[in-house]
Amino acid sequence: MDQLNNFLSPPAAPRDFGFFVDGKWQSGHDFFVRHSPGHGVAVTRTAKCSVDDLNAAVAAARRAFEDRRWSGLPGGSRASVLLRVAEILRTRRDELAYWETLENGKPIAQARGEIDHCIACFEVGAGAARLLHGDSFNSLGDGLFGMVLREPIGVVGLITPWNFPFLILCERVPFILASGCTMVVKPSEVTSATTLILAEVLAEAGLPDGVYNVITGSGRTIGQAMSEHPDIDMLSFTGSTAVGRSCVHAAADSNFKKLGLELGGKNPIIVFADSDLEDAADGAAFGISFNTGQCCVSSSRLIVERSVAREFEALLAEKMKRIRVGDPLDETTQVGAITTEAQNTTILDYIAKGKTEGAELVTGGTAIDLGRGQYIAPTLFSGVSREMAIARDEIFGPVLCSMTFDTVEQAVELANDTVYGLAASVWTKNIDKALTVTRRVRAGRFWVNTMMAGGPEMPLGGFKQSGWGREAGMYGVEEYTQVKSVHVEIGKRTHWIS
Numbered sequence: 001m002d003q004l005n006n007f008l009s010p011p012a013a014p015r016d017f018g019f020f021v022d023g024k025w026q027s028g029h030d031f032f033v034r035h036s037p038g039h040g041v042a043v044t045r046t047a048k049c050s051v052d053d054l055n056a057a058v059a060a061a062r063r064a065f066e067d068r069r070w071s072g073l074p075g076g077s078r079a080s081v082l083l084r085v086a087e088i089l090r091t092r093r094d095e096l097a098y099w100e101t102l103e104n105g106k107p108i109a110q111a112r113g114e115i116d117h118c119i120a121c122f123e124v125g126a127g128a129a130r131l132l133h134g135d136s137f138n139s140l141g142d143g144l145f146g147m148v149l150r151e152p153i154g155v156v157g158l159i160t161p162w163n164f165p166f167l168i169l170c171e172r173v174p175f176i177l178a179s180g181c182t183m184v185v186k187p188s189e190v191t192s193a194t195t196l197i198l199a200e201v202l203a204e205a206g207l208p209d210g211v212y213n214v215i216t217g218s219g220r221t222i223g224q225a226m227s228e229h230p231d232i233d234m235l236s237f238t239g240s241t242a243v244g245r246s247c248v249h250a251a252a253d254s255n256f257k258k259l260g261l262e263l264g265g266k267n268p269i270i271v272f273a274d275s276d277l278e279d280a281a282d283g284a285a286f287g288i289s290f291n292t293g294q295c296c297v298s299s300s301r302l303i304v305e306r307s308v309a310r311e312f313e314a315l316l317a318e319k320m321k322r323i324r325v326g327d328p329l330d331e332t333t334q335v336g337a338i339t340t341e342a343q344n345t346t347i348l349d350y351i352a353k354g355k356t357e358g359a360e361l362v363t364g365g366t367a368i369d370l371g372r373g374q375y376i377a378p379t380l381f382s383g384v385s386r387e388m389a390i391a392r393d394e395i396f397g398p399v400l401c402s403m404t405f406d407t408v409e410q411a412v413e414l415a416n417d418t419v420y421g422l423a424a425s426v427w428t429k430n431i432d433k434a435l436t437v438t439r440r441v442r443a444g445r446f447w448v449n450t451m452m453a454g455g456p457e458m459p460l461g462g463f464k465q466s467g468w469g470r471e472a473g474m475y476g477v478e479e480y481t482q483v484k485s486v487h488v489e490i491g492k493r494t495h496w497i498s
């Protein structure tokens with residue numbers, strides 16, 4: 001508890017981090033200083049690595065993969081390491097949450113909850129390491145037996161964003177490790193601390209050198225070089241659709257590396273008149289405000305049945321006004337700071353655009369001045385039409401657009417009117433409507449009468465331009481494997497040459 005109390009103000013001086021290659025800490029020559037978005041003070045200093053540093057990390061991951069120091073172990077031994085990681089994370093929960101909050105601006109209580117989710121990811125990953133298996137074909141006749149082996153794909157590059165630096169990392173790393181792959185990770189330059197701390201944790205848990213390497217630096221240099229790298233077998237990228245597209249081009253122009261992409265979303269929340277409107281309003285307020293709306297699965301398009309639209313918007317606005325926006329280190333804060341200055345500007349620009357496009361501002365719509373840091377009030381626009389930029393673009397902020405429908409058909413059509421397909425939710429007490437909408441809306445994650453619920457057992461990923469592949473659970477582990485068909489002749493061969 002003492003330790004926790006010490007953590008509730010920003011550090012007196014920024015914490016220095018090296019980068020991690022082949023089981024060893026390296027020091028940088030040039031540094032990036034991160035200022036806490038909630039307080040505006042310097043909190044961490046990380047290395048700006050070079051492409052040579054990246055090449056050394058990829059070479060270390062390649063050696064570790066080829067000599068089978070990790071993939072050659074029984075699944076049970078890999079599982080033991082992952083379970084030890086979960087145990088160590090439990091003991092370092094407050095420390096990890098503190099650095100996550102300082103760099104990202106999210107509320108400390110939320111950050112702790114996220115670390116708990118990360119611990120569960122390692123536990124599920126441990127189970128997956130033991131359960132990963134192939135298939136067999138006993139149906140090829142007496143002379144032939146078929147086996148399907150799952151083999152690790154090789155060296156994985158992992159590029160993660162700044163909105164959930166540790167959570168997105170941990171929804172991938174245990175599953176990559178469960179498969180037997182080795183990896184090089186590049187966190188977003190603005191939120192590298194917890195990815196680096198994980199290197200310490202993994203080493204302490206007994207992960208062999210070279211299996212997990214971290215290179216820090218900007219996306220434009222290190223990220224781009226990773227997507228072009230000829231010796232990375234698979235790249236898992238989470239971030240904007242624009243950069244996801246550039247990864248596709250880079251993969252095609254280099255070695256056709258496999259890609260896992262989790263990209264943007266413009267996720268619908270469909271509210272029927274027969275739903276529990278109090279529950280739905282709470283879900284909608286949470287869905288757009290959680291993590292300041294900087295969340296790929298934020299429910300940013302409210303599609304509400306016309307007969308209750310006014311009543312529902314009033315209920316929702318009243319709840320949104322009561323959300324506690326404040327200092328991320330305050331235990332009672334529900335919504336913290338906007339993570340980057342660029343993102344803050346983007347969100348405020350979209351709010352201005354919504355006003356000039358003619359949408360009706362119901363609540364919010366302004367920056368909040370807390371004396372330091374950057375904050376935006378949860379915002380609701382009503383009377384939004386589908387052509388407006390605020391209805392089409394991923395804003396990645398606490399800005400909700402309300403549109404209306406009269407029939408199930410219209411609700412589905414409006415929900416699908418987007419290039420994205422990451423997540424969706426439906427609120428109704430009518431099972432027929434719930435299942436019809438669930439089946440027909442094109443989205444990789446779906447919630448019925450709930451919002452952003454789930455665990456690492458369930459796969460994550462998107463339809464359409466929200467990405468390729470799935471992360472987490474058994475589906476996630478399988479993404480990091482290749483399938484090999486093995487044919488075994490039984491008995492004497494029937495000769496081709498008689």
Ligand code: NDP
Pocket residue numbers: 159160161162163186187188189190217218219220222223224225227238239240241243244246262263264265295296343346394395396
């Ligand atoms: P980016 O897509 O630029 O950043 C995501 C990650 O990709 C970061 O690690 C970044 O590194 C890295 N990156 C940047 N450029 C390249 C590149 N050319 N090649 C490979 N990796 C690269 O997102 P932004 O930070 O610019 O945010 C812009 C928008 O993207 C947001 O407004 C939001 O709409 C969307 N977004 C979606 C996320 C999601 O979870 N789906 C997460 C983050 C953003 P670095 O930060 O060090 O430059």
